[in-house]
Ligand code: FAD
C-alpha cells in the first residue's frame with residue numbers, strides 16, 4: 571500500500587492530523603494498535619484550551635464542543651478554609667472548555683469516516699524503516715494476521731508515550747529529559763452531578779485533590795496518592811472520605827455530593843521531552859515526543875498544537891515542494907513544548923505534597939501570591955487558557 575503520509579496512532583494527534591491534511595488534499599493512512607472502540611472509550615483528558623477550540627472551529631469540528639461542551643471562565647484554587655476564583659476571561663480574555671477526550675476522539679473519527687479516511691486498527695509489530703531516505707515505510711501485521719507494508723513520503727509518529735516511533739530516532743541525535751514525580755493520581759469517574767460550577771484545584775496537607783467534571787451528571791475527581799499505590803487499597807468509601815476532607819466538605823456551607831463510582835485507576839506522573847521532533851522523514855507529534863504531568867491539563871492541548879504546526883508544514887512540503895516549515899517544525903514546536911513542560915511542572919509542584927515542610931511553606935506563599943496578585947493570577951491564566959498556536 572502507498573500513501574503520502576503514514577500516521578502511526580489514532581489518538582487525538584493522529585486523527586486530527588489526518589483531518590487537517592485531508593482538507594488540504596494530502597492523503598494519509600492511520601494505523602493503530604488498539605481497536606477503534608477501545609480508543610474511543612479511553613477516559614483521559616477533559617479540558618480544551620481556547621486555541622484548541624479555535625482550531626477545531628476553523629476546520630469545522632467545533633460544533634459538538636459548542637453544543638455539548640461547557641465553557642468555563644476560570645478555575646478555583648483553594649487550601650484549607652480559603653477558596654479563590656481565578657477568572658481567565660477577565661485576566662487574559664480567554665476561556666477553557668470542558669469536553670471529554672472520548673467525545674473529541676469520536677468527533678474526529680466521524681469526520682474522517684465522512685472523508686473516506688483509510689484506517690488499520692488492531693495491528694501489531696509496528697516498525698518504521700528508512701526514515702533517513704526519501705522512501706520511508708511502516709510495516710505491521712494487520713488484524714487478520716497478514717504482514718503489511720505501507721510506503722509513504724513521510725511517516726508521523728503520533729503513537730503516544732509507549733509507541734515505537736520515538737526510539738526510531740537514532741540515539742546519536744536523540745536527547746531526552748525526564749522527571750519522575752514521587753506521587754501519582756488516583757482518578758475517579760462518578761455518576762453524580764458536579765458539586766461545583768468550575769474546576770477546583772485543592773492544596774491540602776493530606777495531598778492534592780481536583781474536582782473536575784464531564785457533564786451535568788458526571789463528575790471527574792482526582793486524588794494525590796503515593797507513586798506505586800494500588801487501587802485495591804482505595805475502596806470507594808475511602809476515596810470519597812479523602813475527597814471530602816481535601817476539597818473542604820462542610821466549609822462555608824460547601825458540600826461534596828457522593829455517587830456511584832463508574833471507573834477508577836492510578837496514573838503515574840512524569841515529565842518527559844524528547845528532541846528533535848523530526849529526524850529525516852520521520853516527524854513526532856503529541857505524547858510520542860513529550861509527556862507532562864496532568865496538573866494544568868496540557869497534554870491533549872499540546873498534542874493538538876503540535877499537529878496544528880505540522881499539518882501546514884507537511885502540506886507545503888508535499889504539495890508545494892517547500893521544505894521551510896517542515897525544517898523549522900521541531901524547533902518551533904519545542905518552544906511551546908518547553909513552555910507547557912514548565913507550566914505543568916510549576917502547577918504540579920505548587921499543589922502536591924512532597925513531604926518536606928519547607929516545600930509546603932513555599933507552596934502556601936506561592937498560592938497566596940497567585941490568588942492575590944494580578945500579575946501572578948494573569949501568569950497562571952495565560953498558561954492555563956493556552957498561548958496562541960505558534961507561540
Ligand atoms: P495518545 O492519545 O496516547 O494516542 C497514541 C495512540 O497510538 C494510541 O491510540 C495508541 O494505542 C497508539 N499506538 C501506540 N503504540 C502503537 C503501535 N506500536 N502501533 C500503532 N499504534 C500505536 N491532557 C489535557 O490536555 N487535558 C487534560 O485534562 C488531561 N487529562 C488527562 C487525564 C488523564 C487521566 C490522562 C492519562 C491524560 C490526560 N491528559 C490531559 C493527557 C492527554 O490524554 C494526552 O496528552 C493525549 O492523549 C495525547 O494524545 P496523542 O494522540 O499524542 O497520544
Ligand code: DHB
Nearest residue numbers: 615616782864865866867
Ligand atoms: C482534568 C484533568 C486534568 O489533568 C486537569 O488538570 C483538569 C481536568 C479532567 O480529566 O477533567
